Amino acid sequence: MKPQDTMNEKTNLWIFGYGSLVWKPEFTYKRRTVGFIRGYKRRFWHGDNFHRGGKEKYVFFHCPSPPQPGRVATLVEDQESCTWGVAYEVTASQIQESLQYLNVREVVLGGYMTETVEFTPKEEGQGALSALVYIATSDNPIYLGPAPDQEIAAQIASCRGNTGHNTEYLVRLAEFMRRLHHAPVLQLLMFQVKGE
Numbered sequence: 001m002k003p004q005d006t007m008n009e010k011t012n013l014w015i016f017g018y019g020s021l022v023w024k025p026e027f028t029y030k031r032r033t034v035g036f037i038r039g040y041k042r043r044f045w046h047g048d049n050f051h052r053g054g055k056e057k058y059v060f061f062h063c064p065s066p067p068q069p070g071r072v073a074t075l076v077e078d079q080e081s082c083t084w085g086v087a088y089e090v091t092a093s094q095i096q097e098s099l100q101y102l103n104v105r106e107v108v109l110g111g112y113m114t115e116t117v118e119f120t121p122k123e124e125g126q127g128a129l130s131a132l133v134y135i136a137t138s139d140n141p142i143y144l145g146p147a148p149d150q151e152i153a154a155q156i157a158s159c160r161g162n163t164g165h166n167t168e169y170l171v172r173l174a175e176f177m178r179r180l181h182h183a184p185v186l187q188l189l190m191f192q193v194k195g196e
Contacts, residue, residue, distance in 0.1 A: 011091070011092045012030070012089055012090065012091050012092065012095075013089070013090050013095050013098075013099075013132060014087045014088065014089055014090075014119060014129045014130065014131035014132065015029075015087065015088045015090065015098065015102070015131060015132050015133075016037060016085055016086070016087045016117060016119050016131040016132065016133040017085050017086050017087075017088070017133075018037075018042055018073060018075065018083050018084070018085035018133070019042075019072055019073035019074075019169070019173060020051070020072070020169060020172070020173075021085070021086065021088075021134075022085055022086045022172075022173065022176045023172045023173075023175075023176060024172075025086075025088055026101065026105070027088075027090070027094070027097070027098040027101045027102065028090070028094045028097065028098065029088040029089060029090050029094065029098070030089045030090065030091050030094070031088075031089050032086050032087065032088045032089070033086070033087055033089075033121045033122070033123060033126070034084070034085075034086055034121070034122045034123075034180065035084070035085070035086075035087060035119055035120050035121040035122045035123075036082045036083060036084045036085070036119070036120055036122070037082065037083055037085070037117045037118065037119055037120070037131070037133070038079075038081070038082045038118070038120070039077060039078065039079055039081070039082075039117075040075035040076065040077060040078060040081060040082075040083050040117075040135075041075070041076050041078040041081035041083060042073050042074075042075060042076075042083050043073065043074060043075075043076050043146070044071040044072065044073055044152050044156070044170075045071075045074055045076065045136075045143065045144055045145050045146060045147075046071070046072050046073065046074040046110075046111070046112075046136040046140070046142070046143055046144060047069030047070070047071065047072075047111075047142035047143065047144045048069055048070040048071070048072045048110065048142070048161060048166075049067075049069045049070075049142060049161070050109045050110070050161055050162055050163075051070070051072070051109065051110070051161045051162060051163040051164075051169075052070030052071075052072055052159060052160070052161040052163060052164070052165075052166040052169050053067070053068060053069040053070025053071075053159040053160070053161045053166060054067045054068075054069060054070070054161050054162075068155065068158075068159060069142055069144065069159070070155070070156065070159035070160070070161055070166035070169070071144060071152055071155050071156050071159070071166060072110075072166075072169060073173065074112070074135055074136040074137075074143075075133070075135045084177065084180055086176075087119045087121070087129065087131050102134070106134040107134070110134070110136070111136055111140040111141070111142050111143070112134035112135060112136045112140075113134070113135060113136070113137065113140075114132055114133065114134055114135075115132075115133050115135050116130055116131070116132060116133075117130075117131055117133050118130060118131075119131040122180075156169075156170055
């Protein structure tokens with residue numbers, strides 16, 4: 001389903017974020033709520049040549065090496081998993097502007113596509129909501145796929161893009177997950193990035 005189709009059908013829209021959108025939505029929204037989606041697991045399998053990678057990196061004796069993509073999160077189907085994040089409600093007057101912004105950020109620059117998922121809020125008494133989510137798949141030319149944790153950590157530690165260092169992305173995501181008490185996998189990756 002295209003985001004524009006969703007926009008034409010609704011007077012409000014929920015957008016689920018599981019990566020940088022949890023701390024940096026940069027679009028206008030009515031409210032946000034923490035919760036999860038089922039059937040997906042978060043993995044650092046997607047490349048980013050703009051926001052968190054693609055700049056020259058300096059390695060030995062401060063000599064530049066060729067730019068490489070940073071590693072950012074995507075969702076991988078796994079029926080046994082759930083992924084925590086934040087859903088943002090955008091109202092009728094905000095939908096078009098929000099989707100235009102996210103199309104550039106997530107689709108044009110990030111290579112993500114959209115899916116509709118069922119989002120379950122953490123707050124009791126709220127029912128499940130239909131939400132739009134951005135997912136990168138192996139069809140994308142900058143999709144990096146699985147790699148050993150040490151290799152992923154080394155790539156995150158050495159990459160920088162227009163938005164900042166790739167390590168910042170991991171640290172901010174881990175901070176969000178730590179507040180939810182759901183950060184063991186991200187904590188391990190952070191230790192590897194820091195060389196601990």
